Amino acid sequence: MKHLMKWLCLLLASVMTFALAGCGGGSAPKEATKENGKTVVTFWHVYTKNFGAPVIKQMVDDFNKSQDKILVKEVYNPDMYPGLMKNLQADVASGKAPSIAMIGYNYLDYFNENFQYVSPEELAKKDTKDPDYLSKTFLPNVLGLAKTGDTQVGLPFSISAPLLFYNPDLFTAAGLDPQAAPKTWQEVQDYAKKIHDATGEYGFYMQEYQDNWATQGLLTSNGAVILDENKKAAFASKESEEAYQLYADMVLKDQSALHIAADEGIASFYSGKVGMLLGTSAKIGTITQSSSFNVMACPFPAFGDKKVEIPAGGNFLAVTAQSEEEQQAAWEFIKFIMQPKYLAAWTINTGYLPPRQDVVNEPSVQEAIAKTPALKVAFDELPSLTPWVAFPGDVGVKAEKMFADMRDRILSGEAPATALKETQDELNQLLK
Amino acid sequence: MKSADDQSAYRRRERRLAFLFVLPSLAVFILFMFYPLLYTLYLSFFKWNMVSPKMKFVALDNYVNLLTDPVTVTIAENTLLYIVILVLFNFLLPYVLAFVNTFLMKKGKYIYKTLLFSSSLIALVVGAILFQWIFNPVSGPVGAIADAVGVALPAWSKTPGLVILVISLVAVYKAFGYNFLILLSGMNSVPEELIEAAKLEKAPNSNIFTKIVVPLTSSTAVYILIMTIVQGLQYVFTPIKVLTQGGPNDASSNIIYQGYDYAFTFYETGMSAALAIITMLIFLVLLYLEFRFVEKGVYYEN
Incomplete structure (x- = not known):
């Protein structure tokens, strides 16, 4: 009995710790x-x-x-x-x-x-x-x-800007020239497949944090719009679909791209198990120091001759x-x-x-x-940088998670069109 | 007459004294239990982001939103799965091992005790990062072994179900040792003669465990069972936060983490408070059932 009461109290306490942060008030000091x-x-x-x-x-x-x-x-x-x-x-x-x-x-x-x-x-x-x-x-x-x-x-x-890091050793092993970095996403897909086929290692990984940062660059570089002038979500478009389809094909069809949480994926790149890593310039120092090989880098790839637009x-x-x-x-x-x-x-x-x-x-x-x-x-x-789309009001933080969820759904096999449409509708519902 | 007056005055004084003795703990209880509980209940009726001066009264909207949101169903299923795994590894397994260690092992008892407890000394964050490295399917040791025998490991951090298992393992290695030790002390209070007698009668070990040890250690066991569930759900919070932040697509979130996420990631204090109240109600029902049905069969030494 005594134990039980104790744990009942503990339970109450645990549940209620949520509330504590909200307590208190008072005015800001003006001095x-x-x-x-x-x-x-x-x-x-x-x-x-x-x-x-x-x-x-x-x-x-x-x-x-x-x-x-x-x-x-x-x-x-x-x-x-x-x-x-x-x-x-x-x-x-x-x-x-x-x-x-x-x-x-x-x-x-x-x-x-x-x-x-x-x-x-x-x-x-x-x-x-x-x-x-x-x-x-x-x-x-x-x-x-x-x-x-x-x-x-x-x-x-x-x-910080997203850019493509790559492992020249894996490039060479796959018969690719490390000096000729991929310039387009089609090339990235092609290179990744070659690396995977030749070495058995993964060809590509894009950092998967619980946000829409890297993926926004992927979508907007294919001409997609995330948020339109009326502050409505507008990313369920043909352009987004194409961009996501290419990414999903690499993961699901070619199995040449890795789909895993960010820390694990980046660690795999360090140890030479991934050919190309789409990451952030803020980690240039860490990535070059932690990798077991001589890291090379190239700008964010384009879709054909479309203009690259990447979030800062x-x-x-x-x-x-x-x-x-x-x-x-x-x-x-x-x-x-x-x-x-x-x-x-x-x-x-x-x-x-x-x-x-x-x-x-x-x-x-x-x-x-x-x-x-x-x-x-x-x-x-620097000239390709655009703002990282911030959804208005309280929706902002929630939107980042919804984008991450959408990415995980698409990369586990859901059709991009469905996931994009559903997420867009859900977001616009929240924006009302 | 006079003596009756004296008596009632005495009783009053006693009662006042008793109240004074209870006061310190009562004050703490009110300040840290009842006030936050009431405040949580109050918050659950509002839409508020913690900083805005405007708190919008929404009556039961938060509860309705929660109960109609499919995510809540996912979270409830996940929570259940966490509980099943934790009960298996943090309650049943140490229970059996404590029995083996106390009554069946002849040599090396202390070495095993120490070994089984040692993992509890590592901090949860450290453990989470350690497991992330060990289970990295591409560059970790488990991945390398699987690779050598030609098996491709799935990316656990992106696989529903598997992600819960790995996160639970972090909580298992943290709580296992403590639970094991407490169950061990419970076993030590079982009279040695009973076991000796049973052994003389050539009773199989499984019978000794189920017929003698379990009934006699039931109070400790119930305590550990409840602790495993209640504390376990909090223990998995750290690895969820460090490793997956509830992802992929809410597949690793549980009821506690979701409450945190609502409040401190999305700043929806109302939703968080409503979820906390619902959680509390569920646990109250569970505790009531426990009192009603389990407690009757529990043996207390004193």
Whole structure:
């Protein structure tokens, strides 16, 4: 009996932990936090010691040493953008908010609708020293990545592009020339089949996270539209069907492509069991270091002579500070780290593309490109980048999962037309 | 008359004192059990994303949506499959092994005890990543062995059913050792004479287990059974989160993970709360059945 009561309680407790995060409330502080007379700026990011964080620490240290009015503190949030979003939800609900938050592009709309922030346009306008900072510093299409409608929500900080990594050893073993990388999806299919037939290993793998990032590039490069001007899902088209059919044929008919969860698929590429890996430029460093062979890369393949349109991944910086003093301090810090010198260090450490074009001219970046040619491939893809489609409102996060579910259904044998249509209908139902 | 007054005053004081003694645990209970429960119930009637200042009252819509959503059926089936696998590996198997270890083994008891418990010391996240590597059909050791004998392994992370088995195995290796130890201590309270007598009578081991050990250790067993189900569903949460995030197409999600997903991935607190309330009701019914039918046959030493 005693045991039973205990476990009954435990059960209740477990069920109810869901509720706890929602508790609490209160208003945000309008006064900036001070420490030893310095305005404190908290900077939330998602990078670990192995990936990015050392550069962020360097930026913060250098900034804190460069002046004596502002003290920046960096805060690591585990579990990437969803993790940071969860913490942000909880902190805002309890009346606290960081000064600067790093937001994934796919959360753009959701962030815009649910959180209070100051637009960089407004901050630049108030900055009498440099009111034209935005237009002078960034390309319009890059600014567009962190824009919803006419609103500039934040400033793009990290940009990643999908690209094709390949294993030259498997190419050679299959009688393919490693210098002649596939340029079209038809070639990818052909190469994959040749690799599979000749070596028994898989020819192709496309990263399968629980999102629509890589697959969006596949669909839009064949001319499909994900979200139309009326903000309705419009991807159940002939173009999407064709693109998915090709991918599904590789997995199901040719059995030359691998259909498996992302970490497993990428690990299989590392160990030389997969010929081509469609992955993100943000992992260029990890992939070249972890693989047992000399990794080569080429741009995202095209469908025939259609224009390649690939989504930008990565994040932008949004100012969520509440008091004006803190906002200005945050703006100073953002301008500081957006200097080519720091963005170059960021690019070299992470493989992310920088939001400023002139970073390419930094000697350190030139050196890195010479050493890791894949980085050059990613830089060359900049003109093909389009925003990662963010579905409006609360639907955004759900849409990513629905796209992942759709992909899994198609790759396990369901007809692309049916899966596309059903998912589109379901999404449009949610958008009503 | 006076003495009766005294007595009732005494009783009142006693009652107040008793209340004071209960107060600390009662306060904790209210704060961490009843308040969250009521708040969950309250949230289940709203559509709210945790940050928006607007909470929209939707009455029973969340419950209706849940009960008419085919995903909920998938989740319920998955949860059932998880429970079956966990009961098999985390309850029945350690039960039998504890019996073997206590009464049948002559040598090396301690070595086996230690070995069987050791896997519980590894953290769930580490275990999840370890299993992911071991069972990687393309580049993992199991895949290599299968390859050598000419069998192509399916990609478990994308195969419904199989994905639940592999994720359950992570929870199995975590909870198995604890359950084994507790069942072992239960076995030790069975009087040695009974077993000796049965052995003298040449009773087969299976009879010793079912006729003597099971009835005498039933209290521990029921405890472990309930723990296996309740805690097991939470233990599989970590590997689901690390390995599949509920995929492919909800094939590895369970009722606990789905509740988390609703709240912290989709920010649908109402749906999450409604699912939590439904979960609680199901478990209340199960517990009632347990009290009603199983508890009667359970043997308690004291």
